[in-house]
Amino acid sequence: MSQNNRIFDDLGRLMNEAAGVADGVRREVETVVKSQAQRIVVDMDLVKREDFDALRELVQVQGEEIDALRKELAALKVAKAN
Template sequence: MTNGSNRIFDEFAKLMTDAAGAAQGVRREVETAFQAQAERFISSMDLVQREEFEAVREMALKALEQNAVLAARVEALEGELAKKSGSKTTAADSKPASTARTKK
């Protein structure tokens, strides 16, 4: 009878192994379906990827730095111009005069 009970346990162990394999397969299918749904949802929200955001952020920071450098250069040049002309320029003086446009 020990032979018979061992056989039952062997069959039961085989059944549990097969069930575990099937459960893993179902788990993979559910994960794949969930991931696909999440990707569809995110793409419908028009979100950007982190890499794209960081690239644009770096470009903006670089542009701000260049803007500050150029503003300092303009101020220095305006100071030199004011020293050479002997008068201080005002904000109204630094604006270009409007030009009349003619139609061709």
């Protein structure tokens, strides 16, 4: 009976070690995948979100300024025609 217990103890220890190894492999794979994903993003030369938002705001402000200038120009043309 004690021989059976020892076999089960050894089997349990072996399974725990295998689980630890599997967890280490999982972490290593995650690290490699994350590194590859970061490298791909850098190679794609993507714009940072902050830069995109700043440029979008600038374009919006300039669009509003252009609209105001168009209205002013139209008013000046009407005033000149009179």
